[in-house]
Amino acid sequence: xxxxxxxxxxxxxxxxxxxxxxxxxxxxxxxxxxxxxxxxxxxxxxxxxxxxxxxxxxxxxxxxxxxxxxxxxxxxxxxxxxxxxxxxxxxxxxxxxxxxxxxxxxxxxxxxxxxxxxxxxxxxxxxxxxxxxxxxxxxxxxxxxxxxxxxxxxxxxxxxxxxxxxxxxxxxxxxxxxxxxxxxxxxxxxxxxxxxxxxxxxxxxxxxxxxxxxxxxxxxxxxxxxxxxxxxxxxxxxx
Amino acid sequence: xxxxxxxxxxxxxxxxxxxxxxxxxxxxxxxxxxxxxxxxxxxxxxxxxxxxxxxxxxxxxxxxxxxxxxxxxxxxxxxxxxxxxxxxxxxxxxxxxxxxxxxxxxxxxxxxxxxxxxxxxxxxxxxxxxxxxxxxxxxxxxxxxxxxxxxxxxxxxxxxxxxxxxxxxxxxxxxxxxxxxxxxxxxxxxxxxxxxxxxxxxxxxxxxxxxxxxxxxxxxxxxxxxxxxxxxxxxxxxxxxxxxxxxxxxxxxxxxxxxxxxxxxxxxxxxxxxxxxxxxxxxxxxxxxxxxxxxxxxxxxxxxxxxxxxxxxxxxxxxxxxxxxxxxxxxxxxxxxxxxxxxxxxxxxxxxxxxxxxxxxxxxxxxxxxxxxxxxxxxxxxxxxxxxxxxxxxxxxxxxxxxxxxxxxxxx
Ligand SMILES: Nc1ncnc2c1ncn2[C@@H]1O[C@H](COP(=O)(O)OP(=O)(O)O)[C@@H](O)[C@H]1O
Ligand SMILES: [Mg+2]
Numbered sequence: 001x002x003x004x005x006x007x008x009x010x011x012x013x014x015x016x017x018x019x020x021x022x023x024x025x026x027x028x029x030x031x032x033x034x035x036x037x038x039x040x041x042x043x044x045x046x047x048x049x050x051x052x053x054x055x056x057x058x059x060x061x062x063x064x065x066x067x068x069x070x071x072x073x074x075x076x077x078x079x080x081x082x083x084x085x086x087x088x089x090x091x092x093x094x095x096x097x098x099x100x101x102x103x104x105x106x107x108x109x110x111x112x113x114x115x116x117x118x119x120x121x122x123x124x125x126x127x128x129x130x131x132x133x134x135x136x137x138x139x140x141x142x143x144x145x146x147x148x149x150x151x152x153x154x155x156x157x158x159x160x161x162x163x164x165x166x167x168x169x170x171x172x173x174x175x176x177x178x179x180x181x182x183x184x185x186x187x188x189x190x191x192x193x194x195x196x197x198x199x200x201x202x203x204x205x206x207x208x209x210x211x212x213x214x215x216x217x218x219x220x221x222x223x224x225x226x227x228x229x230x231x232x233x234x235x236x237x238x239x
Numbered sequence: 240x241x242x243x244x245x246x247x248x249x250x251x252x253x254x255x256x257x258x259x260x261x262x263x264x265x266x267x268x269x270x271x272x273x274x275x276x277x278x279x280x281x282x283x284x285x286x287x288x289x290x291x292x293x294x295x296x297x298x299x300x301x302x303x304x305x306x307x308x309x310x311x312x313x314x315x316x317x318x319x320x321x322x323x324x325x326x327x328x329x330x331x332x333x334x335x336x337x338x339x340x341x342x343x344x345x346x347x348x349x350x351x352x353x354x355x356x357x358x359x360x361x362x363x364x365x366x367x368x369x370x371x372x373x374x375x376x377x378x379x380x381x382x383x384x385x386x387x388x389x390x391x392x393x394x395x396x397x398x399x400x401x402x403x404x405x406x407x408x409x410x411x412x413x414x415x416x417x418x419x420x421x422x423x424x425x426x427x428x429x430x431x432x433x434x435x436x437x438x439x440x441x442x443x444x445x446x447x448x449x450x451x452x453x454x455x456x457x458x459x460x461x462x463x464x465x466x467x468x469x470x471x472x473x474x475x476x477x478x479x480x481x482x483x484x485x486x487x488x489x490x491x492x493x494x495x496x497x498x499x500x501x502x503x504x505x506x507x508x509x510x511x512x513x514x515x516x517x518x519x520x521x522x523x524x525x526x527x528x529x530x531x532x533x534x535x536x537x538x539x540x541x542x543x544x545x546x547x548x549x550x551x552x553x554x555x556x557x558x559x560x561x562x563x564x565x566x567x568x569x570x571x572x573x574x575x576x577x578x579x580x581x582x583x584x585x586x587x588x589x590x591x592x593x594x595x596x597x598x599x600x601x602x603x604x605x606x607x608x609x610x611x612x613x614x615x616x617x618x619x620x621x622x623x624x625x626x627x628x629x630x631x632x633x634x635x636x637x638x639x640x641x642x643x644x645x646x647x648x649x650x651x
Binding site: 057060062063082083086087089090091095097101102103105114115117118119162166 | 563
């Protein structure tokens, strides 16, 4: 464990992303250097339009940078072909979205199984792992419910189970409490704290300070650049 | 993702949108339905013709001499030529009998519709009346159920006796014994000497509603002008003699008609093969023309499915984004859409098969056409449906696979 603790999961160098909007070019990221070590819990903050989601998408291999370099777990990622990126998303990344993004017609169990299906995990193991994951997020009794039959908090817990079922290197959460009331949001954040306590590396996008306070490091973006990068004085792991 | 999971997913999708799915595959349903219905009837006809029809119409090992073909597709000019042909006569049959030089039975037969009336006034109309030689029964393998057949002397002297078909006897006499009773054929009195075994029907036409009397009896005037017969039937003792017998018959008839080497035959010589080849011609036409019609329905069906799948891909943009985000590769997305499209279309094909079979049954029940459901065509129809779905799914699948996950996730 201690060997991996200082190992960089995420390392970006001069990461840039431009969007072409008609004749105009939007520089969403202008050169981001960021290193995130194993078991870090990082909040990315910043005003709307500052490039948080863009950075998240690049780190999550959903998108490719216009310029710059990116190593995930020591492997260069920028410029990999589509299918290779899909494989990385499947094995190394767990996404949690503001709007949950569950498949509406599938049960909670099937939603959680989905990454394992694409990972080619055999049926039995798939089922067992998905069930175990749902138990960990306290949804053992909701496995066969569809998203419409679940509350917002329960849906987000299904999404978290789905994100974690493939044991990703990093959990990426974009405003995970944005669609939840504060009570439920607090429950989700407590779950994140627990996961971090168990060694999970977490990157969290939020514009709310009290959410960001759960993280031990806050990176603030402004106009596509890192404006500040602060370690918090919150107690680290385990103590 | 394995295809089985894909099919389950597709079925869930289809269940959720039953009506839309139904309309999506309507083209496939119609195409397959017609395919199965028509093929079943054609197959049924095929089996029927080769097994029953040829024997019942032409008889086994028999050769028929006629003025024009029994079954034909004649055009008007051909028809006019046929009308100018001389008709067959009793003397032609006598000449064949004398000159054939092969072990064979020879008979004449002429027929017409008749009205039969029993002594108590019971009338039966539309009876198939034949004037025939005594050997006609043996040639056509008509078996007697009760009484007896008429004899060559009874034919020669034109005795007014008659052998009735099963249905004709029943309609005229009910439960009473028909043997020895008088029956008026078109008003002329005959004595019933026998009743034939029941033979059933051919394309809805009863083979038992008939009466057969000696060719020289008073029926002669009812069926043809004096001295004329409709056909001469020859039965050889062995099928291997048929080609030789045909050649000799042709030679005998040509010399009797005084035809020169360059003249065509002004008569026809047919065996059950001619009936079969006629049918083979019809079924070939059906098998050639029909796939064209079916493919039009399937192409239209495919285009409809393609459009529905395109709409479905657009509606599920976000879902596709989610799947990509959690690791679906291009080929996973392509497979998902293809499996869904093939499942949809395959289900349509199954529905089409069910309706087609129903239609074939209906045809069999309501019309004299037979129908046989052929398993290989059912398999072909399912494959066809699945294939159409696959092809129709290619473009929507490619569109889905090409979606940018970031854009797809932000959709709506
Ligand atoms: N697909 C896109 N096309 C064009 N412009 C985009 C796209 N995505 C983001 N942008 C622009 O890039 C900038 C950063 O956006 P984003 O990363 O979503 O910011 P945040 O998540 O911090 O609100 C914004 O100006 C936004 O309008
Ligand atoms: Mg954002």
